[in-house]
Amino acid sequence: MTAGDSLRTVRAALVVLLVRFVFRAVDIVILAGAKRGTLRAAYLRGWRGPSPYGASFDRTLLARERGLSAGAFTYGEAFVSVARGILRRHGVGSDSVVVDLGCGRGNVLVAARLLGAQARGIELLPDHLAVVGEALGLAGVDVEIKDARDADVDGATHVWLSWATWDAEVRSSISQHLRQLRPGSVVVAVVWGLEDDAFEVIERSRAAFSWGWADVVISRARAADRPLSAGARPGRA
Ligand SMILES: C[S@@+](CC[C@H](N)C(=O)[O-])C[C@H]1O[C@@H](n2cnc3c(N)ncnc32)[C@H](O)[C@@H]1O
Numbered sequence: 001m002t003a004g005d006s007l008r009t010v011r012a013a014l015v016v017l018l019v020r021f022v023f024r025a026v027d028i029v030i031l032a033g034a035k036r037g038t039l040r041a042a043y044l045r046g047w048r049g050p051s052p053y054g055a056s057f058d059r060t061l062l063a064r065e066r067g068l069s070a071g072a073f074t075y076g077e078a079f080v081s082v083a084r085g086i087l088r089r090h091g092v093g094s095d096s097v098v099v100d101l102g103c104g105r106g107n108v109l110v111a112a113r114l115l116g117a118q119a120r121g122i123e124l125l126p127d128h129l130a131v132v133g134e135a136l137g138l139a140g141v142d143v144e145i146k147d148a149r150d151a152d153v154d155g156a157t158h159v160w161l162s163w164a165t166w167d168a169e170v171r172s173s174i175s176q177h178l179r180q181l182r183p184g185s186v187v188v189a190v191v192w193g194l195e196d197d198a199f200e201v202i203e204r205s206r207a208a209f210s211w212g213w214a215d216v217v218i219s220r221a222r223a224a225d226r227p228l229s230a231g232a233r234p235g236r237a
Pocket residue numbers: 068072073074075076077078079100101102103104105106107108122123124125128146147148149160162163164166170
């Protein structure tokens with residue numbers, strides 16, 4: 001590695017630290033003003049546990065057991081303010097149901113609850129929910145330890161997929177699974193968009209995450225040839 005490379009690496013690491021500092025400060029301000037103290041508590045609870053970023057032998061074993069690459073559990077998270085902005089822009093409100101597949105410490109779910117939506121998180125790695133699960137429950141968030149490929153997305157109006165490090169086969173299996181979403185439902189996918197004819201891309205943008213800036217591809221479940229089932233109502237966005 002040349003001196004120039006080292007300098008670039010150090011500079012990139014400093015930028016990430018600065019991004020985390022600034023956006024977390026914004027998150028704290030937003031949560032300080034939240035009516036529900038339980039949401040603030042759920043957000044802060046994550047900070048009191050062990051770092052979610054570390055690798056471990058258990059994670060590697062679980063990944064292998066599930067046929068996932070070890071990288072699947074690489075951690076990174078959304079900022080509450082950023083997730084709230086994206087969800088709000090795409091119609092999330094009190095009659096929405098937001099499902100985060102791979103919810104980690106639950107920042108997206110906290111953002112959904114700030115907007116008054118129902119929030120459901122699916123997470124395969126027990127470590128994260130061991131720390132924040134109870135506090136999220138008190139904030140009205142349902143969380144479940146489960147593989148995203150088997151998740152119950154029934155009734156979801158919005159699905160969040162922060163799946164940057166997941167294998168292509170896993171992403172493809174989840175895309176198939178999401179075909180059961182009602183027409184009009186919105187899927188927010190980070191880095192990789194949904195590649196499935198049952199969805200149309202409605203927005204491409206970039207946003208800040210705990211690891212830096214990343215692409216966000218937003219898709220909507222198409223209505224064509226997919227009649228609504230009895231009693232179903234379309235997503236709001
Ligand atoms: C990049 S983190 C995103 C966390 C959260 N969604 C956010 O945006 O703040 C991805 C999460 O997905 C989890 N994960 C990875 N593979 C999974 C799978 N097959 N099923 C459920 N969760 C998974 C990881 O443990 C990790 O917590």
